[in-house]
Amino acid sequence: MDQAEELGRESAEYAKAMDGPPILLTRASEAAITRRLLAPIFRGGPGWKLAFLITLGGSTICWLAILYTVVTGIGTWGNNIPVAWAYAITNFVWWIGIGHAGTFISAILLILEQSWRNSINRFAEAMTLFAIIQAGIFPVLHLGRPWYAYWILPYPATMRVWPNYRSALPWDAAAISTYFTVSLVFWYLGLIPDLASARDTAPTLTKRRIYGIFALGWRGSARSWRHYQMAYLILGALATPLVLSVHSVVSLDFAIAQLPGWHSTIFPPYFVSGAIYSGFAMVLTLMIPVRRIFKLHDIVTVRHLEAMGKLILVTGSVVYYTYVVELFIGWYSGSEYEIGTIQARLFGPYAWITWTVFGLNFLCPNLMWFKSIRQGAIWMFVVSILINIAMWLERFWLIVTSLNRDFLPSSWHIYKPTYVDGTIIIGTMFFFMFLFLLFLRFVPFIPISETKEIRHLLVSEEHKRERERHAQGIDR
């Protein structure tokens, strides 16, 4: 009875995997798949050293700019009253948002049993971790005195004060640190079986020892697998509300302020959908070159592009819907400040950003209606870059256009970034790529055991169908 149920389930999973473009094209042996997916960490990829040096140089410049900021003071940046939040918070929101797609892929798609997630979840999760690291830099620097950043933590201080938990900022600290910790744990748990594969195929003793230590002695025992699966599922279930909560909390930083253009209840869903939208774009930006460089077209297939294209369409449409609602509610409120903010956004000094954001964020998701674009790697890459730019501009627009026109026209002020602002944001992109390159070089970036599991499912189901066809042929 049990086995019959099992077979029925397998057939259903097979049908799901092969519905549309298949999720896995390779039928190579398990040993061959393992060897191939571990080759990048033992032998490296083409041009890795050059890319590594470039990103190392870029990160160094970023760190020098940060050092200059810390030593000289926050006056090196362009922000001032009334635009007290500018590039720093824009970058923070942008990077945190990018992280969300990783958690969405690893958690929500796990709970929804979307097996296509298995080929890309590892590097989407790594992207999350590295994006949170970049994001974390900005609020700390924005303090002006980053060495006091620990004041946000509830520790028993000699001054006998505690953080004020009625403010959204300590929520933010709690949300981001929890998010990072949970993402790290989730990522590492998923890595354990693959680190064991790396240990068992390592070409040198040193590598064998290092991967052996990180694999924690994993043996793939049936009992361990049962606990593993359960722990993985639980982490997925715990990370699911986290995807929705982190950016909601970030949006509350804005929404609980009374500024026109920020003080809006639509902010949490607006931020979350924007985050997932921009995150999927970043996954594509990273995935498409990696797929081409390592020739992974049979493991990261057209199906993955297609599925992510559809998700971009959905989340992008939610974002666009929010733009419309925001404009409508601003007008409907009857408040002259809200209406003034909307007028300033549409026709004021930053109008070009508004129209760029509206244009790109309308165009990019709607291109996903077309199958040829959704399935074309180059198209998707171009679109993903445009989305990344549009979403950065969107956050800048959201933050600066509300701040630069204060309630008092006498304090209106046009924000201009300095070269330090620019260096730090460009620099964090290099630092992000630097971490990502290290990840590609030292960590198995496609989940090996899950790929083998899917392969086994597909192969055994195909054999079964072959046999059935054969039997029918003989009957006839």
Place this chain on the structure above:
Amino acid sequence: MRKGLIAEYGSPESLLKGALAMRAQGFTAMDAFTPYAVQPVMDALRVPRSRVPLYCLCAGVIGGGYGYLIQFWMNGFDYALNVGGRPLGSVPAYIPPTFEATVLFASLMAIFAFLGFSGLPQIAAPIFSVPGFERASIDRYFLGLESLDPAYDPEIAVRILRETGALRISFLPVEAPDDAPIQEPA
């Protein structure tokens, strides 16, 4: 596993066959070592339900309670803050950190419970000295029979396992590098 018999198989199906045959013989103390989770094998071995969720639930409840109470105590008593005349125990404001604490505690418990129940980390284990066991994480499927089992009889076991297609059978503990394998891979 410290002492017993290890059989190597080339596919999860033959491993399943072996496990079912041994179970039919009355063996219960068995474990399988596979490169990925094989659900039917876990069911055939009657691996019990994991208790990880229970631990996570407890950790989550404790974390959430702690998160809430510590805020209540900090902002309501030890450093009572009057923010615009709002009540000192402002429940809605404390919910986001409470939620974060719940998730944090439960997630950390998930990985620690998994490690604890699986007996990890254990970097060096006796089973690693079984010849060919390094392929347990690549493309071979191993069935381990504990010698503690009252039904344990190496001769019967070797015969049955060979019939079900075992490629090689070894004994634990492995004494010397070469005398362990009884049968070389076919």
